[in-house]
Amino acid sequence: xxxxxxxxxxxxxxxxxPVPAPAPxxxxxxxxxxxxxxxxxxxxxxxxxxxxxxxxxxxxxxxAFQAExxxxxxxxxxxxxxxxxxxxxxxxxxxxxxxxEGTVSAVRPAPADDxxxxxxxxxxxxxxxxxTLAVFVDPYTGKVRGALEQYGSTGALPLRTWIDDFHRDLxxxxxxxxxxxxxxxxxxxxxxxxxxxxxxxxxxLRKVRGTSGRRRTLGLHGTVGVWAAAGFVFLSATGLTWSTxxxxxxxxxxxxxxxxxxxxxxxxxxxxxxxxxxxxSGNAEHGVGLDKVLAAARSEGLTDPVEIVPxxxxxxxxxxxxxxxxxxxxxxxxxxxxxxxxxTDTLRFADYPLLAKLxxxxxxxxxGILFGLVNQLALMALALSLILLIVWGYRMWWQRGRGSxxxxxxxxxxxxxxxxxILVPGVAVIAVxxxxxxxxxxxxxxxxxxxxxxxxxxxxRRKGAAExxxxxxTSPRG
Numbered sequence: 375x376x377x378x379x380x381x382x383x384x385x386x387x388x389x390x391x392p393v394p395a396p397a398p399x400x401x402x403x404x405x406x407x408x409x410x411x412x413x414x415x416x417x418x419x420x421x422x423x424x425x426x427x428x429x430x431x432x433x434x435x436x437x438a439f440q441a442e443x444x445x446x447x448x449x450x451x452x453x454x455x456x457x458x459x460x461x462x463x464x465x466x467x468x469x470x471x472x473x474x475e476g477t478v479s480a481v482r483p484a485p486a487d488d489x490x491x492x493x494x495x496x497x498x499x500x501x502x503x504x505x506t507l508a509v510f511v512d513p514y515t516g517k518v519r520g521a522l523e524q525y526g527s528t529g530a531l532p533l534r535t536w537i538d539d540f541h542r543d544l545x546x547x548x549x550x551x552x553x554x555x556x557x558x559x560x561x562x563x564x565x566x567x568x569x570x571x572x573x574x575x576x577x578x579l580r581k582v583r584g585t586s587g588r589r590r591t592l593g594l595h596g597t598v599g600v601w602a603a604a605g606f607v608f609l610s611a612t613g614l615t616w617s618t619x620x621x622x623x624x625x626x627x628x629x630x631x632x633x634x635x636x637x638x639x640x641x642x643x644x645x646x647x648x649x650x651x652x653x654x655s656g657n658a659e660h661g662v663g664l665d666k667v668l669a670a671a672r673s674e675g676l677t678d679p680v681e682i683v684p685x686x687x688x689x690x691x692x693x694x695x696x697x698x699x700x701x702x703x704x705x706x707x708x709x710x711x712x713x714x715x716x717x718t719d720t721l722r723f724a725d726y727p728l729l730a731k732l733x734x735x736x737x738x739x740x741x742g743i744l745f746g747l748v749n750q751l752a753l754m755a756l757a758l759s760l761i762l763l764i765v766w767g768y769r770m771w772w773q774r775g776r777g778s779x780x781x782x783x784x785x786x787x788x789x790x791x792x793x794x795x796i797l798v799p800g801v802a803v804i805a806v807x808x809x810x811x812x813x814x815x816x817x818x819x820x821x822x823x824x825x826x827x828x829x830x831x832x833x834x835r836r837k838g839a840a841e842x843x844x845x846x847x848t849s850p851r852g
Contacts, residue, residue, distance in 0.1 A: 406796060407574055414567035416821050419771065421560040422764045428557040429764070431541035432609075433757035436742045436750045438534040446531050449510040449520035455487050456514030462491070462664045462682070468516040469493035469509040470657060478658035478684060479506055482529070482697070483668065484513040485679035493658075494524065505535070528699060528743060551618050552813065558613035559620065559814040565599070565606040572596040588773035595766040602759040609756065612736040620811045627810075633729035638707040638721040642691040658684045660692070661712030667692045670710045670717050677704065685712055691719075699743045705734065 443450065462483055470478070476495035484491045491513050494506040501507050501523055508524040508531070511517070525535040543550030575596075582593035614620040628634050658664055664682060671680060671694035683693040695707035705723035710716065726734070735744060742750040808815020 407571070410567050410570050413821075414564060414571060415771075416825075417560055417564050417567070418764075418767045420821075421556065421564065421817070422767060424553050424557040425561060425564075425760060426764050427544070428541065428554055429757045429760040431537065433754050433761075435534070435537045435541045436753040436757065438537045439742060439750055440747070442531055442534050445533055446522065449522055449531075450490060451488050452484075452490055452512045452514060452519075454514075459484065459513040460516050462668055463659060464516060465491045465511045465513055466493050466658050466664060468518060469495075469511050472518040473498075473507065473509050473521060475499065476501075476507065480684075481658055481664065481682045483678065483680060483682075485698075490519055492524070492529065527697065528741070529697075548618065554613070555617040555620060556813045556817070558610050558617060559811050560610075560817070561613075562607045562610035563814065565603040565610070568596070568599045569603050572600050588770055591766050591770050591773060595763055595770060598759050598766075599763055602756055602763070605752075605756045606760065608736075609740060612740040614811065615733055615737060617813075619813065623810045628729050628733070631729065633727040635730040635733065636721060636726060638693060638695070638709050639719040640686065640690050640693050640709050642685070642689060642711050642713065642718065658682070660685050662715035666715040667694060667710045667712075670694075670715050671708050674706075674708050674717055674720055676706055676708060679704070696723075699738045700746055701744050703734070703738070703744075 462481060465483075466478065466481055470493075473495060476498035478493060479496035480494040482492040482494070490510040493509040493511060495501075495509065496506050498507040502525075505523050505525045507521055508529070509521045510519045512519055522531050523535070524531060525538070530538055539545050542554055544553060582590060582597060585593055615624055625634070667682060668680075671682075676694055676696055679697050681695055681697045683695070685692060691709040691711050693707060693709055696704035698704035703723060705726075707721045708717050709719040711718050723731070723734075738744040739749060740753075742753050745752075804818065805815075808818060
């Protein structure tokens with residue numbers, strides 16, 4: 375019986391195509407980026423007009439400090455620097471002789487050799503109740519060099535006051551302030567989203583040189599935005615500190631943390647309270663008088679510039695406070711008993727709570743005071759950058775599509791791609807921010823509602839257009 379010979383060799387295995395390596399799963403950012411892009415797009419389109427107004431008026435305000443020195447040089451400076459200044463009481467008397475109306479609310483002695491003294495009058499007919507009439511007096515001769523309406527702790531004169539009101543509320547009062555709060559509420563969101571989008575792009579796509587069209591516009595927009603983003607976030611944060619709604623929430627939070635800005639006690643001390651205090655004359659001379667009060671403040675180290683505030687009533691003291699807001703800041707203050715000329719309370723800026731100091735520095739940096747001309751030039755550069763970014767942003771939208779609409783929007787549904795472990799905490803953070811910054815939360819909710827409604831309308835239109843076609847395909851032929 376024969377048998378088939380067995381093979382002495384193992385059979386070669388059949389060749390199989392190599393198994394491809396599994397594609398790397400997209401990271402959280404890959405799903406988050408479309409949502410950030412859509413938010414950046416919507417915020418840019420709808421909030422940009424408010425930001426544009428804020429940027430233009432902010433640019434003008436930053437330049438108003440230097441313009442003010444030129445426009446009001448006659449009132450702010452003396453004709454000739456003398457050897458000896460007159461006592462403050464005589465300077466005030468000269469101002470009251472020229473302007474007997476109203477009540478002396480404060481006196482600012484000349485802060486420099488060539489500067490005039492300002493005597494501030496409140497309750498003057500024809501002057502805004504929130505403003506004062508500043509009477510400018512030559513400290514060497516007592517001659518009155520003019521009188522101008524003044525506003526705020528920085529001593530803004532009419533030109534800067536007008537621009538400041540335009541920047542803050544468009545001359546519309548409390549209602550107009552909502553525009554600037556809306557701009558400040560969204561500026562940091564737009565800047566932060568732009569940063570994230572820029573750094574997530576491949577390096578090759580960030581180039582400006584050698585590009586054209588929409589890609590060049592995008593490169594310019596991104597490059598300038600990256601360099602200016604930190605400044606925008608700062609302007610947004612500091613602008614919110616004195617806004618209507620977010621500012622009130624910030625003040626409440628600071629107070630609850632014991633970080634509110636302190637003030638010197640203006641109560642007259644001891645058994646002398648009420649003796650020789652405020653009278654109905656409307657002048658600043660009460661009790662020991664301005665000269666001794668100023669001397670008492672000087673003895674406590676309060677150097678120029680200072681402001682002397684007369685007692686508000688028979689139970690109050692004089693308050694002398696430093697008003698230099700440029701670096702290094704001088705913000706010390708003392709209370710002086712009008713009957714004895716003794717200092718009854720002292721408050722040093724060094725003793726302010728940390729958040730109170732940061733708030734003071736932030737506001738002064740925001741308004742261009744802290745570092746003078748350099749600060750103002752930096753603010754003008756930031757404002758100009760924001761103007762350019764807004765123009766480039768709208769241009770990119772135009773270049774994105776020119777069919778029947780101005781430009782194609784970013785596709786919907788981006789939030790559905792975000793993993794729950796990112797989406798849920800993100801929604802919680804946004805809800806908290808929206809509560810404390812209502813002009814961020816309310817428009818954002820409006821964006822979401824509008825987006826859902828528009829998406830539902832588009833869905834129904836597509837569904838309605840698809841049904842006749844489906845019926846035509848399924849209907850039997852005759």
